[in-house]
Amino acid sequence: MTETTQHTTLRAQGFSCPSCVSKIEKQVQRMPGVNAVEVKFASSRIEVDHEPSVTPEDLVAAVRKAGYESSPSAF
Numbered sequence: 478m479t480e481t482t483q484h485t486t487l488r489a490q491g492f493s494c495p496s497c498v499s500k501i502e503k504q505v506q507r508m509p510g511v512n513a514v515e516v517k518f519a520s521s522r523i524e525v526d527h528e529p530s531v532t533p534e535d536l537v538a539a540v541r542k543a544g545y546e547s548s549p550s551a552f
Contacts, residue, residue, distance in 0.1 A: 487550060490546045500543050536549075
């Protein structure tokens with residue numbers, strides 16, 4: 478992670494199978510400025526390392542585009 482890279486955690490809702498994980502990861506990873514995405518199925522968390530130009534709202538929109546709801550989380 479570089480100094481300008483930010484880390485955002487989202488709480489995901491509505492996914493119930495491991496195949497949902499790759500669907501969300503692929504959709505978010507396509508975004509310009511996203512460096513890494515990891516969906517944690519057991520805890521319903523989406524961890525994203527991204528450039529400052531990418532906002533949490535952008536990430537929520539990308540997850541929604543994959544067919545799932547999420548919201549920014551403090552942990």
